[in-house]
Amino acid sequence: MEPSSRGPASFLTQANALLRKNLTFQKRNLKTNIGIIGFPVFICVVLVILQNVLNDQLGKAKYRCGCVCIDTNGDGNCETVCGLQYSTPDQVNSCPIPSPPKWPALLQVPRLASRAVRSGFVSSTDLPDASCKDSKSCPATVLFTGRNQTLAESLAGNLFKSTSSSMNFSDYLNLLSSVVPGSDTPTRDTQFIEPAFVSDRPLYVLQPQCTANFTRSVSFEISNRTLELEVECVQGLSLWRDSSSAVNDELFKGYRQENTKRKTNEYIAAYDILNSDENGFNLNIWYNSTYNNDTGYVPIALLRVPRSMNAASNAYLRFLRGMGVMMRLEYVKDMPKSGTDNRFDISSLLGALFFTWIVNLLLPVILNYLVYEKQQKLKIIMKMHGLKDGPYWVISYAYFFSLSAVYMICFVIFGSVIGLKFFTLNDYSIQFVFYAIYVNLQIVTAFLMAAFFSSVKTATVIGHIYVFASGLLGQFLLRFFMEDSSFPRGWIIVMEIVPGFSLYRGLYEFAQYAFMGDNMGTSGMRWKDLSDSQNGMRNVLIIMTVEWLVLLPAAYYLDQVASSGGIRRGPLFFLQYFQKKPSASFRKPSLKREESKVFVEMERPDVSQEREVVEQLLLEQSTSYAIISDNIKKVYPRRDGNPEKFAVRGLSLAVPHGECFGMLGPNGAGKTSFINMMTGLTTPTSGTAYVRGLDIRIDMDEIYTSMGVCPQHDLLWETLTGREHLLFYGRLKNLKGAALMQAVEESLKSVNLFYGGVGDKQAGKYSGGMKRRLSVAIALIGDPKVVYMDEPSTGLDPASRKNLWNVVKHAKRNRAIILTTHSMEEAEYLCDRLGVFVDGSLQCIGNPKELKARYGGSYVFTMTTSSNEEEEVESLVRQLSPSANRIYHISGTQKFEVPKHEVRIADVFRAVEIAKKKFTIHAWGLADTTLEDVFIKVAKGAQSFNLLS
């Protein structure tokens, strides 16, 4: 690749690269995406099914206005007639009722078993004896109190009136308004039909005394409907109590108590006539509001109040004017109503909860994606190849926004198409604005949350918990508070700051308007409804917009400060834009260097020579070297009781252009720590390094544009192909058009991923070796000037390794490469210079030949004999070289280190020939020192030195 004059990639180029990568990624994730889009579809379908089941139920005859078929004109063909008179109380709701029936007002009479009698817990002695229950003759009791006992007792005596036993029910309203009728049927929430007249319970007539044979069956007509009733007499008993508190007490004690075997002592009603006298009637009535089957808010038993009121008024009139006077309460009657469908829109009822889940579900998806790139260190590796934060944010944001938009549009369209009232009734423009704002807020929330997670698993779990909890808490807590008008509105607004709650609130308002609109046959929410004080939508829109504006910079800021990859910036990093940037060239060697002198004294000459070169370069402010590391250190602070760890102890190194520098060293020696600092993954504890004259503490962003990295672990997108990886990184390095295509082809060919279409397979399906080769190709694409390779050839088969080496060898011509490896062969083949790194510091440095000469200087003599001839072998070696050293010995095989200056190879051969005659030699050999021997020697030496110190 000819050196080009490409500058760093522009914003648009980077954005383009990232966008293309994301789109490909999305294309590969088609299944997951269909799953995501499928969820709202699934929920909507469930709602539709529920709605249909419900409509089916409500449409059944049981709930439809009752109808009969009547042959009206006698021609044998019947005609369907519907109406109240053919309906049960369940059906009445859907009937049109142009002229509601008139119902006589009734008293609520306690059932026989619960009527008040004398018993252990009520001290009153004037109540009837409990034995009346056996004879079924218990009276129903009314209690009286007031200021004037004489007056009260006189009213009590007038309350019930004897009736002649011949009652003519053809004029039932007249008849029943002249007596005191009652019933023990519980009331229900319809007055169109008085349940007492359609139940199988008898109708009672309350009288001071019951005569025998009063009971009879009567039939009479109400609104064209023939009713059959038993009529029975119940004795009415009026008792005086001294005070209203005594009455209260007695009523309270009579009330059915849970968990006790006690019988209830129930009363019809109680009256307090207060200060009434001849000139005025003043009355308090106790009535039993719990005497009904329904658990509505309205005390339906008020239905039973008119008759008790009328009875008391009549008693007063009789007291004033004598028994002949009467105030008639003929009937009570509802207002007419039109017929209604039984309708019940499930989507509005369950919508707020279900749709909160649906809309929120995108949050874990976005979070997952963001944290995945962070956890897999993909974000930082993209950064290392020159991707700036700006394009990353803009593209990610735009990308998530379009994802959300598609999702929401599918959701709304689908919901509307299948006819959910929730969508069709409310103004679409309000829905559009609401969802658009929320989706933005949600993306920002995800960015914000992503800053706190480093593991995809945790993020996914927490994300889903958030989704489900915000829905449930919204449904059961927020809604409860909203519907409680005494709850301070301010606190609701505070709760709505949680995005999940503001979403719930908005959806709840949509649901309410849709539900009402559906029931009333009107429309749902319109823009003008936003000014309605009950409507929380306006607040929600304001809260969400403000929150979005505040959180957007906050999320960006947090991402910069807390991102776990990349240089951690201080919390006040933004101040640096206001300061004068320190000049990007070298600073004067600081005083700090002085203290390290002590350490320098113990260094080997080659290492201190390198240090001097570095100092010289720094003084000259030379930029001719690609990498200059100036006494760089990394100390990991003590943690969990482990002491401080010195990963790198003051490394000075200068690597010119065109050199490949190999770092050797045992595991844990600090090679990777060094590379991490150089690539900006961690910051140095002290010291610094300059890459082409740019300081890694300050100008990392600029350094990234001309840097390539092959990390120790392959950082790849499982679903992208090798070619797509290279295209992406190539674009980041500002390669375009034909040049890009050519670079990618060449790159694939060079790492042997081109043939057989391997380059077009997804990286997740690659073998370890293929991933490695791809990583190397990525590191080299776009002609970076500085390349770091952390063990590039691990896990490669020999052929691929050789191939890879050729690539690297070819690549190093015009760039500096720092390479770590465990393979001596590789180091020898590729590197111009080597450094052996042990326990955080450089032990020796030089080119492979020098090192071998310096640390080698001996042959290794190996001989295998039977084990009882070992001593003879040893004496043979001693004869050749007195200072030979046995380094290895096992059952007849021995290895000796023989100093080169003491022996000549010809002597060795001769000695062996002679020895062959004395004893059998199975095998023998003489070898020059290898780099491996040097490495082991240096590493051993350093370690024993460290143990001593």
Ligand SMILES: *[C@@H]1O[C@H](CO)[C@@H](O)[C@H](O)[C@H]1NC(C)=O
């Ligand atoms: C109580 O009422 C009776 C009957 O109306 C009346 O004669 C009497 O004076 C009243 N007593 C008091 C203390 O007002």
Ligand SMILES: *[C@@H]1O[C@H](CO)[C@@H](O)[C@H](O)[C@H]1NC(C)=O
């Ligand atoms: C009942 O009253 C109606 C008129 O109101 C009358 O025609 C009918 O004869 C009466 N029946 C009896 C049994 O008195």
Ligand SMILES: *[C@@H]1O[C@H](CO)[C@@H](O)[C@H](O)[C@H]1NC(C)=O
């Ligand atoms: C009121 O009605 C309830 C329900 O029927 C009953 O349990 C209770 O005992 C009644 N209370 C009185 C004081 O009659």
Ligand SMILES: *[C@@H]1O[C@H](CO)[C@@H](O)[C@H](O)[C@H]1NC(C)=O
């Ligand atoms: C109302 O309550 C009575 C008993 O108090 C019961 O027999 C009846 O079935 C109930 N009706 C309804 C509709 O629940």
